[in-house]
Every structure is written in C-alpha cells, then in structure tokens.
Amino acid sequence: MLQVVTVTLALIVALAVQSAAAEEVSREQIKGLDEQVQEIKADVLGISSELNLLEEKLLYPSNTQVSFFVSLKADDGFRLDSVELELDGKSVVHYIYSFKELEALQSGGMQRIYTGNIRSGVHQLKVGVRGKTSTGNDYHKTESHQFNKDVAPGLVEISVAGPGVRSNTVEFKDW
Amino acid sequence: MRSSLLATTLLLVSAPLAGADTAPLQDPYFAEALYFARQGDYFDAISRLDTELIQHYGVDEPQLDSLHIHINEAEFSVGDIELSYRMHHRAGRAIKAVIEGNVAPEVRNEAIYRLARIYFQKQQSMNALHTIERIEGKIPPRIVNDVTFLKGQIYLAVGRFAEAEGLFASLQGEKSHIGFAGYNLGVSQFSQGKEEEGIESLARAGQVESDDRATLAIRDKANLTLASHLLDSGRLDQARIYFSRVRLDGPYSNRSLLGYGWTYIKQEKYDKALVPWSLLLDRNVTDPAVQDALLGAPFAYGKLELYGKSALLYNRALDSIGIELDRLDSSVKSIKQGNFLKALVREEIKQDPGWMVKLRKLEDAPETYYLMELMASHDFQSSLQNFLDLESLRRKLESWDEYYNSFEEIIEIRRQYYEPLLPTIDDQFRKLDSRIRLRVEQRDRIDSRLQTMLVSPRPEYLITAEERITRNRLDAMAKRMGTRMEEVGDPTVHRIRRLRGLQLWNIATEYDERLTITFKHLTALNLDIDKMKKIYASFVRTRQAATQSYQGYDDQIRRLRNKTRDAMTKVKQLMARQGNMLEVMAVHELEKRRTALEQAQVKARFAMAESYDRATMKQQTPQPEQQLEQQPEQQPEQQPEQQPEQQPDAAESTGSDAQ
Numbered sequence: 001m002l003q004v005v006t007v008t009l010a011l012i013v014a015l016a017v018q019s020a021a022a023e024e025v026s027r028e029q030i031k032g033l034d035e036q037v038q039e040i041k042a043d044v045l046g047i048s049s050e051l052n053l054l055e056e057k058l059l060y061p062s063n064t065q066v067s068f069f070v071s072l073k074a075d076d077g078f079r080l081d082s083v084e085l086e087l088d089g090k091s092v093v094h095y096i097y098s099f100k101e102l103e104a105l106q107s108g109g110m111q112r113i114y115t116g117n118i119r120s121g122v123h124q125l126k127v128g129v130r131g132k133t134s135t136g137n138d139y140h141k142t143e144s145h146q147f148n149k150d151v152a153p154g155l156v157e158i159s160v161a162g163p164g165v166r167s168n169t170v171e172f173k174d175w
Numbered sequence: 176m177r178s179s180l181l182a183t184t185l186l187l188v189s190a191p192l193a194g195a196d197t198a199p200l201q202d203p204y205f206a207e208a209l210y211f212a213r214q215g216d217y218f219d220a221i222s223r224l225d226t227e228l229i230q231h232y233g234v235d236e237p238q239l240d241s242l243h244i245h246i247n248e249a250e251f252s253v254g255d256i257e258l259s260y261r262m263h264h265r266a267g268r269a270i271k272a273v274i275e276g277n278v279a280p281e282v283r284n285e286a287i288y289r290l291a292r293i294y295f296q297k298q299q300s301m302n303a304l305h306t307i308e309r310i311e312g313k314i315p316p317r318i319v320n321d322v323t324f325l326k327g328q329i330y331l332a333v334g335r336f337a338e339a340e341g342l343f344a345s346l347q348g349e350k351s352h353i354g355f356a357g358y359n360l361g362v363s364q365f366s367q368g369k370e371e372e373g374i375e376s377l378a379r380a381g382q383v384e385s386d387d388r389a390t391l392a393i394r395d396k397a398n399l400t401l402a403s404h405l406l407d408s409g410r411l412d413q414a415r416i417y418f419s420r421v422r423l424d425g426p427y428s429n430r431s432l433l434g435y436g437w438t439y440i441k442q443e444k445y446d447k448a449l450v451p452w453s454l455l456l457d458r459n460v461t462d463p464a465v466q467d468a469l470l471g472a473p474f475a476y477g478k479l480e481l482y483g484k485s486a487l488l489y490n491r492a493l494d495s496i497g498i499e500l501d502r503l504d505s506s507v508k509s510i511k512q513g514n515f516l517k518a519l520v521r522e523e524i525k526q527d528p529g530w531m532v533k534l535r536k537l538e539d540a541p542e543t544y545y546l547m548e549l550m551a552s553h554d555f556q557s558s559l560q561n562f563l564d565l566e567s568l569r570r571k572l573e574s575w576d577e578y579y580n581s582f583e584e585i586i587e588i589r590r591q592y593y594e595p596l597l598p599t600i601d602d603q604f605r606k607l608d609s610r611i612r613l614r615v616e617q618r619d620r621i622d623s624r625l626q627t628m629l630v631s632p633r634p635e636y637l638i639t640a641e642e643r644i645t646r647n648r649l650d651a652m653a654k655r656m657g658t659r660m661e662e663v664g665d666p667t668v669h670r671i672r673r674l675r676g677l678q679l680w681n682i683a684t685e686y687d688e689r690l691t692i693t694f695k696h697l698t699a700l701n702l703d704i705d706k707m708k709k710i711y712a713s714f715v716r717t718r719q720a721a722t723q724s725y726q727g728y729d730d731q732i733r734r735l736r737n738k739t740r741d742a743m744t745k746v747k748q749l750m751a752r753q754g755n756m757l758e759v760m761a762v763h764e765l766e767k768r769r770t771a772l773e774q775a776q777v778k779a780r781f782a783m784a785e786s787y788d789r790a791t792m793k794q795q796t797p798q799p800e801q802q803l804e805q806q807p808e809q810q811p812e813q814q815p816e817q818q819p820e821q822q823p824d825a826a827e828s829t830g831s832d833a834q
Contacts, residue, residue: 025760027298030554033753037561038262040745041218044568047738048222049229051575054731058582061720069203100214109210110203120713151716155203175203175241 064117066154068093068125072105077134078162080105084128085114085158092116110157120149127158127170134164143170202227202241205249212252217260218567224253261560263293280312288314288322295325298553300332320351327356331363339363347379354383354393361397365404377401381420395420395427402434411438429455429464436471445475460495461502461545466772469495470779473786482790489783496776503545503769510761516754519559520566549764558757565750572743579736582728589725597721604714611711618704622697628690634682637689642678649675 056065070083080102085093093114097105105111125145133139139162147156155175163169200206204227212220228249231242242249254269270290274283287310294303307326314322327342340363346356357380364373380397383390402417415438421431432451439448452475455468473488509515549555628636638646652671653660660668682689 024763025554025756027554029756030558031297033749033756034261034557034561035264036749037565037753038264040568040742040749041260041262041564042265043738043742043745044572045218045221045225047575047735047742048218048571049225050731050735050738051578052222052226053229054582054728054735055578058585058724058728061723063716063720067203069207071206101210104210104213107209107213108200108206109213110200110206111210112203112207157203 060115060117062153063151066118066149067115068113069157070111070113071157071159073161073165074106077164078131080131080160082130086126088124118149122146122148129160129170141169145172147174202245205242205245212256217256220256224249267293281315284310284314285318288318292325295329300329303329304333320349324352327359336363336366354380354390358393358397392426395422395425399427399431406434406438411441414438429462433464433467445478448475477786482786482793486783486786486790489779489786492779496772500772503765507762507765510758515761545768546761546764555760562753562757565746565753569746572739575739579732582732586725586728593721618700632686634686638682646678
C-alpha cells in the first residue's frame with residue numbers, strides 16, 4: 001500500500017520532460033534552412049524589381065504614364081473612409097481604406113492609388129473624399145485640379161487632411 | 176557605390192520608418208515603399224524601393240532626381256526593411272558597410288548596436304558580444320538604454336553575470352525597460368549566488384506599475400520565478416505571497432495556482448491546497464498545470480482521508496487523460512496528414528497572429544493548445560515565418576508566370592497593329608525628314624552669314640528682290656550700251672549711272688535697318704524651326720514608342736520566365752523541407768506530451784485503485800486504517816520533485832524584445 005502512495009506522489013510531479021520517441025530538429029538544420037530561405041527571398045526580390053521595370057516600360061511608358069499618389073495629414077479626429085478619382089470626366093478609382101492602410105498613411109506613407117496612360121497636354125482631375133469628422137459626422141468633399149502632362153511621367157500628389165487641420169481638405173501637388 | 180552611400184548617415188535610418196514626427200518625403204516612390212513597410216508588407220516595400228534605387232542610379236543626372244535628397248535614408252530603409260523581412264544576411268551586410276565606412280561615432284555606434292541585435296536575435300551570443308564591444312564614443316541618446324539593455328542580455332547569455340548585473344542595475348528606474356531590467360537583474364544576481372539581492376530585485380520587478388501587456392507579463396513572471404525559488408528553498412509562507420501576486424487571468428496564472436497549492440502540501444495543509452487546485456480543475460485540461468492539479472487534488476483528498484472523493488477525482492483524471500491522449504493521437508495523425516500546414520497558411524493568420532491558437536476549432540486541425548509553448552519558441556516562430564514567407568513567394572511566382580503570358584499577348588497584338596503601318600509611315604517620314612533637314616541647314620547658313628555681317632558689313636547681301644531685278648536690268652542696259660558707256664555726255668549713260676548710284680546709296684544707308692529687320696525675321700524663323708523640331712521630336716518619340724512597345728522584350732521575358740520557374744522550383748523544395756520541419760517539431764512536442772500523459776495515466780490507475788482500497792478498508796475496519804494512514808505522512812516521498820517554476824538561470828533571461 002505504501003508503495004502505491006509513493007507512486008501517487010511521484011505521479012503528481014510527473015510532467016518532467018521525458019525523452020520522446022519522435023525525431024528532433026537540430027538548431028543547425030533550422031539555421032541552414034533559414035539561410036536558404038533568405039537566399040531565395042533575395043532571388044525573388046531581384047525578379048520582382050526586374051518585373052516592376054519591365055511592367056512600367058511595357059504598360060506605362062514614361063511619355064504617357066500618369067500616377068496619382070494619396071497622402072494624409074495626421075488629424076486626431078478625422079477618419080478617411082474612401083477616395084474617388086475622375087480623370088477627364090471618367091471615373092478611374094474608388095478606393096476604400098482599411099485600418100492598417102490608414103495607419104500607414106498617417107505615419108507618412110504615400111499610396112499610389114492609380115497608374116495609367118494619358119496623352120500629353122492639359123488634363124482635369126476630380127477627387128472625392130469621404131470620411132468621418134471627430135464628432136462622428138459624415139464628411140464629403142470634392143476638389144478639382146488641372147495638370148499638364150508632358151514627356152516625363154506625370155505625378156500628382158493628392159494631399160488629404162481633416163477639416164480640423166486646414167481649410168482645404170484636398171490639396172494637389174504636381175511632382 | 177551603394178556601400179559608400181550607406182556609410183553616410185545611419186541616424187536617418189530609423190527616421191522614415193519611425194512615424195509621423197518626420198518631415199514629409201520629397202519622393203513619392205520612396206513614400207510608397209514606406210506605405211507598404213508600415214503595413215508589414217515588407218516584400219513589396221523592398222521590391223519598390225529596390226526598383227526606385229535602380230532607376231535612380233540609372234538616370235543620367237541622379238542629382239536632379241527627387242530621390243537624390245533622400246538617397247541615404249532610402250538605402251538605410253532597405254536594410255531596415257530587410258531586417259523586418261528576416262533577411263538578416265543582406266541587412267547585416269548593409270549595416271557592416273556603415274560600420275566600416277568613414278562615419279560619425281554616433282552613426283557607427285548605432286549601426287554596431289543594430290548588428291549586435293541581429294546576432295543576439297539569431298542566438299549567436301559570442302558574435303553579438305564581439306560586435307557590441309566595438310561601441311566607442313558617443314551613442315545617440317534615443318538608443319542609450321537599448322544599448323545598455325542589449326549589452327546586459329549578451330553578458331547574461333555568455334555568463335558574465337557580474338557585468339550584466341551592473342548594466343541592469345543602471346537601468347533601474349528607466350521607463351523604457353521597466354520590469355524587464357529588474358527581472359534580468361534578479362536573474363544575474365541569482366546566477367552569481369547573490370540570493371538575497373536576487374530575491375529583492377525580483378520582488379521589485381514583481382510590483383512594477385504598468386498598463387502594458389508585456390510589462391504585466393514580465394511582472395507575473397518575476398513573481399512566479401521568485402515564488403518557485405522560495406518554494407524550492409522551503410520558504411513557503413514567503414513563496415505564497417509572490418504566487419498570490421500573479422494575475423489570475425495572465426499567462427502564468429495556472430502555474431502560479433499550482434505552486435500556491437504546493438506550498439500548503441509541503442506544510443501538510445491539504446485542505447488549503449485544495450482551494451487553488453479546485454480552481455485549476457475548472458480550467459482547460461490541456462494545460463500541464465491543470466493536468467498536475469487533476470492528480471494533485473485527489474492526492475490531497477486522500478491525505479484528508481476522504482478516499483471516496485479521492486477515488487472519484489482520480490477516475491475523473493483518468494477520463495480526462497484518456498480524452499487528452501485520444502486528442503493527442505488525432506492531432507499527431509492530423510499533422511501527419513498535412514492538416515497542420517494547410518491550417519497554417521490560411522489567410523486568417525496574416526490578419527491575426529493569435530489566430531493560430533484558434534486552429535484547434537477547425538475540423539481536422541491538430542490541438543494547438545499543446546503546441547502553444549512550442550509555438551512561442553524562437554525556433555518555431557522563425558520556421559513558421561519562413562514557411563509563411565515561402566508560401567507568399569510561391570503565390571507571387573505563380574501569378575508572375577501568368578503575367579509573362581499576358582505580356583507576350585499584349586506584345587503580339589501591338590506587333591500585329593504596328594508592323595503593317597510602319598513602312599508607309601517611315602517612307603513618308605523619310606521624305607519629310609530630308610526636307611526638314613534642308614530647311615534647318617538653310618536657316619543655319621543664314622544665321623552664320625548674319626553673324627559674319629555684324630563684323631564685316633556686306634550691304635549687297637541685303638538687297639531686295641526688286642532691287643536685284645532693277646540692278647540686273649541696269650546691268651543689261653549697260654551691256655547693250657557697250658563702249659558708249661565710256662562717254663561722259665551721253666544722257667542715257669548718265670541716267671544708268673545715276674540709278675545705279677541711287678540703288679547703292681539706298682542699300683548702303685539702309686544697311687543697319689535692313690540688318691535689324693533680317694535678325695527679326697531670323698528670330699521669327701527660329702520660333703517656327705523650334706516648333707517644327709518639337710513636332711519632329713514628338714513624332715520620333717511616338718515612332719520609337721511604337722517600336723518599343725513590341726520590340727526587344729523577348730529575351731527579357733524569356734529570362735524572367737526562366738528565373739521565375741527556377742525560383743518556383745526552389746521555393747517548393749524549401750517549402751516542403753520547412754513544412755516537414757514544422758511538422759516534425761509539432762509531432763515531437765505532442766509525443767513528449769503523450770509520453771508524460773501516459774506515465775500519469777499509469778500512475779493514476781494505481782492511485783485510484785489504492786484510494787478504492789482505502790475507502791473500502793475504512794468502511795470495513797476504520798481503526799486499523801487510521802493507523803495505516805498515519806505512516807505515509809512520515810515518508811520522504813511527500814517532498815515534491817518538481818515545482819511549477821525552477822530557479823531562475825541565465826537561460827531564462829527575458830528581453831524587452833519579447834514585448
């Protein structure tokens with residue numbers, strides 16, 4: 001009977017790690033594979049950069065290329081929900097933002113919202129911004145901008161700010 | 176070139192990634208890369224930034240490019256993002272380039288710190304030590320505490336406990352490492368045998384005030400570690416104080432409740448041990464502490480001579496262990512069938528890292544609760560991240576392979592459109608081109624002649640067409656006159672001479688005015704020529720664009736396709752190996768649990784039988800049973816062989832990186 005009690009006591013602390021039947025993975029194996037993964041990442045990144053350049057040359061040659069970038073001025077209350085773009089009277093983008101995207105914009109990132117091809121000359125860009133103000137009210141603002149497309153790629157920054165930051169919610173900058 | 180640029184200013188490295196407190200970037204493509212990086216989309220961030228850098232270095236005048244003013248930030252950001260993308264080799268090379276460059280001490284020291292951190296994260300403690308010891312001179316204020324903390328961690332890892340203690344002691348009171356520095360201070364003191372100082376440090380770390388989850392967790396860990404150490408030392412009343420400071424809803428709660436019960440068991444206060452253990456019995460049975468309590472509670476009831484209750488609880492424990500063993504078996508089977516890997520690559524994991532624990536709710540998925548400890552380990556996490564990264568690469572490569580087909584189709588459509596048109600256009604263009612060249616040459620001749628006339632006047636060049644006709648007519652008349660032109664009194668001769676003189680007079684006196692008008696005409700002509708040149712250049716560009724839209728891509732696409740397919744083969748091979756590694760790790764972990772549970776099962780069976788025996792004996796012959804029951808209390812076996820947390824040692828040191 002006493003032996004049984006002894007076993008019982010030992011049982012309570014029986015979670016000590018026992019040698020397992022299953023095969024173990026060594027640190028060297030993990031390290032070796034990790035290095036190979038890093039190498040393939042570098043290879044794929046190289047392909048990606050080449051592909052970006054090819055794509056740009058093939059699909060968006062510089063003499064017709066136009067890109068619109070969205071930036072956001074940080075504002076405590078304003079929440080940007082969506083941006084709509086019309087280029088020369090034609091709707092080209094309607095983008096709805098996720099929380100992560102908004103955070104990235106607020107911390108200084110810029111979103112390339114549209115890339116396309118247009119002829120040289122003067123063009124009309126119309127931007128519609130929707131969001132919510134700090135008081136929870138719906139906010140909607142539309143602004144227009146005229147820009148000239150020449151031989152170089154056309155880059156227009158659409159800078160959005162909450163109504164609490166500045167009077168012009170939407171400002172434009174031709175790069 | 177990159178290296179030299181890298182070596183200019185590391186102070187800027189973290190700034191673009193740091194957040195909104197920095198000045199707006201003057202290059203939208205760089206800002207776009209940061210947009211991706213800040214969402215954790217490191218692959219796209221590096222890819223965009225690499226592309227932008229290639230283009231920047233490829234332009235004729237990089238100083239006119241908008242990236243020029245940010246070039247150092249961009250180079251460093253690539254290294255930074257590569258580090259986040261777990262490309263330590265490439266990031267390390269970039270940072271080494273800074274260290275070896277001719278840079279300010281602050282810049283160099285920050286680079287050394289970052290490199291040492293990489294080595295430490297990769298568990299290369301000696302490399303980390305040699306690196307961090309190269310720090311000399313001024314350190315940027317914002318990383319001073321980080322450097323001290325990392326240095327302390329490295330000293331702890333290589334066994335230089337006294338130096339580690341000094342560093343962690345210097346961080347006491349610093350908000351940046353609250354709790355973590357105190358915990359590590361205690362660990363370094365225990366490692367040197369400084370018992371009382373260690374207790375004091377851990378006790379302090381166990382009382383820090385914070386709302387931060389990581390700090391609260393390290394506070395709990397400090398209390399649990401200290402309490403376990405005191406339990407080992409037999410200072411049971413003190414141990415209870417620290418066990419009780421561990422939060423009931425924190426990650427160390429179960430182990431704390433178990434340990435709390437053990438302090439009473441050691442004092443033979445079995446009824447009191449049942450209080451925390453009863454709480455544990457209602458918790459998730461997959462937790463090792465709960466499983467301990469499953470056997471501990473009936474043991475305590477047995478000691479209280481409540482054998483019936485004890486037997487019932489052992490029976491319950493056996494049922495639970497049986498269920499858990501079945502669950503473990505099906506989990507191992509599920510992993511071997513590949514369900515674990517399938518579940519790991521689900522989209523939800525990317526959205527919510529904590530989702531992995533919820534895998535257990537999926538049909539056929541393994542019981543991840545047993546894998547939580549494994550999943551929290553650095554080896555498993557890095558292997559898992561590699562597996563997820565490889566899966567992401569596989570998807571990209573797969574979609575790129577489709578891109579090439581689309582590109583080729585676009586190119587073919589363009590070829591079919593342009594090729595029949597271009598010969599006619601080219602023919603017309605050649606004719607037009609020769610005329611344009613002729614006109615340009617004429618204009619250049621005029622310009623050259625006018626420039627000469629500014630220094631050596633040639634009035635005859637500026638006669639009008641009418642004047643030229645008149646002059647020719649006068650010359651013809653003079654010719655007809657022949658020798659009569661020598662006669663002085665001839666009125667016709669006189670008239671011819673007079674008219675010639677008049678013409679010469681007019682040409683000579685109007686020369687300046689005529690020259691000015693001619694220059695004005697030349698200016699007007701220049702405007703027309705410029706306009707013509709623009710049209711010409713525009714045509715040439717359009718013509719080139721037409722050709723370039725379908726010519727010269729074949730080799731590039733072929734090369735990229737081959738590279739993509741080669742990479743795909745490698746990615747698939749690596750995924751298979753990485754996946755297998757994860758499965759082996761998971762199965763190994765589950766097998767360990769199964770072995771432990773099987774042993775517990777055997778012992779529980781004996782214990783249950785013994786409890787039944789005692790219960791029966793108590794009913795039949797109460798007096799002899801009481802005598803028998805007095806003996807086990809004198810047995811040394813009552814001393815626990817294992818407490819919930821062992822004495823702290825260097826290996827247990829916790830860094831703020833864990834936050």
